[in-house]
Amino acid sequence: xxxxCKGIIxxxxxxxxxxxxxxxxxxxxxxxxxIILASNNKDKIKEVKEILTGYDIISIKEAGINVDVDExxxxxxxxxxxxxxxIMKLTGEVTMADDSGLEIDYLNKEPGxxxxxxxxxxxxxxxxxAALLKRLEGVEGDDRSGRFVCAIAVCFPDGREIVKRGxxxxxxxxxxxxxxxFGYDPIVYLPEYGKTSAELDPEEKNRISHRGKALALxxxxxxxxxxxxxxxxxxx
Numbered sequence: 001x002x003x004x005c006k007g008i009i010x011x012x013x014x015x016x017x018x019x020x021x022x023x024x025x026x027x028x029x030x031x032x033x034x035i036i037l038a039s040n041n042k043d044k045i046k047e048v049k050e051i052l053t054g055y056d057i058i059s060i061k062e063a064g065i066n067v068d069v070d071e072x073x074x075x076x077x078x079x080x081x082x083x084x085x086x087i088m089k090l091t092g093e094v095t096m097a098d099d100s101g102l103e104i105d106y107l108n109k110e111p112g113x114x115x116x117x118x119x120x121x122x123x124x125x126x127x128x129x130a131a132l133l134k135r136l137e138g139v140e141g142d143d144r145s146g147r148f149v150c151a152i153a154v155c156f157p158d159g160r161e162i163v164k165r166g167x168x169x170x171x172x173x174x175x176x177x178x179x180x181x182f183g184y185d186p187i188v189y190l191p192e193y194g195k196t197s198a199e200l201d202p203e204e205k206n207r208i209s210h211r212g213k214a215l216a217l218x219x220x221x222x223x224x225x226x227x228x229x230x231x232x233x234x235x236x
Contacts, residue, residue, distance in 0.1 A: 033226075035154070036063045038083040038097035043182040044211075048096075051206055051215040055222070063091055076100065076113060076151035077163050088155040096218070100150035100211060102184045104172055106136060106143055115184070129176050129187045136172055144172040148188060148197070148210040152218050162221045166213030168197070181205065 034056040037048055049057050060067075069086045073079040076099040083097035101115030111118035111132075119128050136144060147169045154162040173189040178198025185198035190208075197205065206212040 034058065034093065036060060036065075036087060036091055036093050036095045038069070038087045038095055044098070047206065047211060048215060050202065051212060052219055052222075057096075060087060063093075065090060071099065071113075073099075074113065076149050077153070077165065079113060080151045080153035081155070081161065081163060084153040084155040084161075088157065092157050094154065094156055096152060096154045098150055098152045098211065098214070100148065102146060102148055102188065104132065104136070104144075104146040106139055106145075107132075125183050126176070129184060132172065132184075133174065133176070133187060142171070146170060146172050146188065148184070150210040150214045152211075152214045154218060154222070160225075162218060164214050164217035164221070166210045166215075166217065168208060168210040168213070170197070
């Protein structure tokens with residue numbers, strides 16, 4: 001084989017390797033952009049998608065996962081990590097999970113980490129909210145203080161973990177008001193806005209809510225991971 005032929009073959013070989021490297025890198029970055037959210041709560045999924053723009057958020061149902069994870073932690077952070085780790089091990093993909101709830105100071109921070117299970121999983125939030133207002137009858141002013149808490153965990157297949165917390169302080173309202181939120185939103189009154197969380201418009205809520213704050217912190221970390229990944233691949 002003459003030198004010209006060898007040269008052509010070598011160029012073709014190098015070009016194919018470069019294409020594969022770029023293609024593989026692009027594929028890996030696309031995989032990193034896809035995040036499985038360990039939830040099937042349509043309201044929560046919608047909220048996460050609105051804030052984590054640029055990422056492909058899919059539910060565990062969309063990922064083909066049908067499993068109940070025992071959330072036996074004693075803090076919001078522990079429960080978020082328990083869920084994220086479990087689904088990440090099943091899928092081998094980047095997984096996000098959150099644990100959120102309502103803390104009412106007068107009730108020793110109940111319902112807290114048991115917010116979703118308070119009075120039973122199948123009990124409607126109309127009933128749960130009415131029951132909490134009943135327990136606070138006669139309680140006035142700042143003694144009705146409380147907050148929404150959200151802890152979000154992201155687990156990566158390479159072992160990295162990110163955990164962030166967001167809170168939204170308020171007072172427990174004396175009546176159920178608002179149709180824009182879900183869960184306990186209709187009974188958490190925000191004095192600075194003069195309305196309950198369920199009376200906020202979605203954009204306003206995403207900006208100030210406990211989940212919105214936690215997701216903003218998570219997004220900062222995810223974006224940094226993307227930048228580090230890109231820099232690492234550029235240097236190879």
